[in-house]
Amino acid sequence: MTDGPRHYRMSLARQLSLLTGAVIALSLLIVLAVAYEALTRSAISVEQEALSRATRQIANLGEMGIRQTRVRYTTVTHDSTVRRALTAANGLPLGSPLNGSMVSATRKALEQLSTPTDSGMPIELWSANGRRVAYIGNDEPEVPESAANEHAFGAPLPRVGIADVRPSDSLQFGQLYASDGRVYLWMVQPVLEGSKPIGYFAQQRRIAANPQADRTVRALAGEGINTYYHNADGSVWTTVAGWPASPPQRVPNDSTHATRVNEPLLIAEAPIAGTPLQVAMETRVRDVLAAPRTTLRQLMMVGIALLLAGMGAALLIGQRIARPIVAVADGAEAIARGQYDTRVPSSGHAEIARLAESFNHMANEVAVAQRALEQRSEDANAANRAKSEFLATMSHELRTPLNAIAGYTELLEMGLRGPLTDAQRRDLARIRASGQHLLGLISGVLDLNRIERGQLAYALGPVRVDPFLADLDALVSPQAAAKSLTLEYVPSEPELTVVADREKMRQIVLNLLSNAIRFTPAGGRITLSAAAAGELRVAVCVQDTGPGIPQARQSDVFEPFVQLDRSLTQPQEGLGLGLAISRDLARGMKGELTLETSANHGARFVLTLPRGTADDHQSLMTSGEASALGSA
Numbered sequence: 001m002t003d004g005p006r007h008y009r010m011s012l013a014r015q016l017s018l019l020t021g022a023v024i025a026l027s028l029l030i031v032l033a034v035a036y037e038a039l040t041r042s043a044i045s046v047e048q049e050a051l052s053r054a055t056r057q058i059a060n061l062g063e064m065g066i067r068q069t070r071v072r073y074t075t076v077t078h079d080s081t082v083r084r085a086l087t088a089a090n091g092l093p094l095g096s097p098l099n100g101s102m103v104s105a106t107r108k109a110l111e112q113l114s115t116p117t118d119s120g121m122p123i124e125l126w127s128a129n130g131r132r133v134a135y136i137g138n139d140e141p142e143v144p145e146s147a148a149n150e151h152a153f154g155a156p157l158p159r160v161g162i163a164d165v166r167p168s169d170s171l172q173f174g175q176l177y178a179s180d181g182r183v184y185l186w187m188v189q190p191v192l193e194g195s196k197p198i199g200y201f202a203q204q205r206r207i208a209a210n211p212q213a214d215r216t217v218r219a220l221a222g223e224g225i226n227t228y229y230h231n232a233d234g235s236v237w238t239t240v241a242g243w244p245a246s247p248p249q250r251v252p253n254d255s256t257h258a259t260r261v262n263e264p265l266l267i268a269e270a271p272i273a274g275t276p277l278q279v280a281m282e283t284r285v286r287d288v289l290a291a292p293r294t295t296l297r298q299l300m301m302v303g304i305a306l307l308l309a310g311m312g313a314a315l316l317i318g319q320r321i322a323r324p325i326v327a328v329a330d331g332a333e334a335i336a337r338g339q340y341d342t343r344v345p346s347s348g349h350a351e352i353a354r355l356a357e358s359f360n361h362m363a364n365e366v367a368v369a370q371r372a373l374e375q376r377s378e379d380a381n382a383a384n385r386a387k388s389e390f391l392a393t394m395s396h397e398l399r400t401p402l403n404a405i406a407g408y409t410e411l412l413e414m415g416l417r418g419p420l421t422d423a424q425r426r427d428l429a430r431i432r433a434s435g436q437h438l439l440g441l442i443s444g445v446l447d448l449n450r451i452e453r454g455q456l457a458y459a460l461g462p463v464r465v466d467p468f469l470a471d472l473d474a475l476v477s478p479q480a481a482a483k484s485l486t487l488e489y490v491p492s493e494p495e496l497t498v499v500a501d502r503e504k505m506r507q508i509v510l511n512l513l514s515n516a517i518r519f520t521p522a523g524g525r526i527t528l529s530a531a532a533a534g535e536l537r538v539a540v541c542v543q544d545t546g547p548g549i550p551q552a553r554q555s556d557v558f559e560p561f562v563q564l565d566r567s568l569t570q571p572q573e574g575l576g577l578g579l580a581i582s583r584d585l586a587r588g589m590k591g592e593l594t595l596e597t598s599a600n601h602g603a604r605f606v607l608t609l610p611r612g613t614a615d616d617h618q619s620l621m622t623s624g625e626a627s628a629l630g631s632a
Helices: 012-077 080-091 100-113 211-221 290-336 350-413 422-452 465-482 502-519 551-556 578-588 616-631
Strands: 123-127 132-136 177-179 182-193 196-206 225-231 237-239 249-251 254-260 263-271 277-284 460-464 486-489 497-501 525-533 537-544 592-597 603-612
Touching (some): 012 182, 012 196, 012 225, 012 263, 012 290, 080 100, 080 132, 080 196, 100 123, 100 132, 100 196, 497 502, 502 525, 502 537, 502 578, 502 603, 578 603
Parallel strands (some): 486 525
Antiparallel strands (some): 123 196, 225 237, 249 254, 263 277, 525 537, 537 603
């Protein structure tokens, strides 16, 4: 038979392994988190710097190309054929035609501005009064941006994106604009006479892929990076191949981060000097973090390997340490089960060996003490059996002659052996009283013996407290009156009920009242009362105004064969068993008998019993019948 289900408890070796693994894992997580944060910041910082550097370099390349283009335009603006054609055009009405040879000569001058990459793109010469003097390439329709947009040259500009171009002695660039799925811009070069413009060149440029430029961009930016041109106001974006693009969504208050289709981006921009254009380069953040994440995965693999190795090493070490400790624990459990010859091997490290030796020494001492205890227990049991047999035998043997003495005393008092004198009758009364006293002492010894051997039965049932105590008050009132004592009964609640054995409760209360009458001097007062002690208990109190019991001796009054002299004048009667028996009887009814210090220096005994109701009688009867049926 076991004490109950045994709960699983993890071994010390496993606990050490798991603890080591937890420490390593926590340290690994912290190191990986710190490393990943550092790698992430470094990768983003390096990539952002690379983007910024690449955009600046591409913007510088654009500026170099613009300077070379300006040199060509400046050369053509000083061409005499161009100047003569503009002078002639400014002097004629807008509807009047120019000389054909002059137009042809002007076209040859415009061909100096054409490059192979601009094949087919229009290059035009305009007079200050808004006449297109000559052009090469595609014939672009004259569609001004706004009819009311008066240019500083003095005539409306017929081309898109150059509304903000102002007269200058250098090449000017218009804004990007999209048309037919491609992105274009116009370049304007004024032709000045002194400080006054007499006309201007206008060349349309298409943003198109240039293999050399593409290689340069890739060399500067790297793979996975997108490059764009856009107007400074962000109105039009284009790829380096000339395809329109949507602008990214900017992150507020952050010029280095943006999103495109909910994809986080790193972005860098640089203006192209002398133009309303900017170069923008962007890359996805996840591409930037790919290398740190790869490094993190590698570190995690190494960390997992270290974690497993650490846990395995801790398990092995823990088993070496825990094995002798487990042996000691098993030995302790064996001793707890009564196997006092159990010993454990004293081997291993010095501390473990010392522990084993101490355990074996303790086991030896426990075994010796257990044998001594068993011997004392056997001796005590034998003595107790002998005492019980002696008390039972002596009580039986004493009862027979005492009953005979009582019987013959009654015969003599009845005069069956002849007339008696008054002195003889007094002697016979003393003999009868002494016999009754001896019978009472023998009954007390027998009761104590039955209680100690567990042979006393209890017939528990509901007892109404108020009528029960009133009957006892009437029973002992003559004894109190004989000693000139005042016996006061304080009525309790009519419905107050306890669950007790009526006869044993009567024996306890009568014993307490008898003691109070015995030890209270003449003229004193004895109070009997009862009250509820909470919801589950009832307290019956017997209080007297006698000399009381010293505080230091109050714990002794319930010990068998102990008598305390409270009166200091009366010889003690009895064996000192009354309170011991009363307390055992109270505990047998699931109650308690206690002694409390009284305010008037008397003794106050309190009998506490379980509280019941009048309905408990029926339930107790039903329970008793069920028990009888079950036993039958």
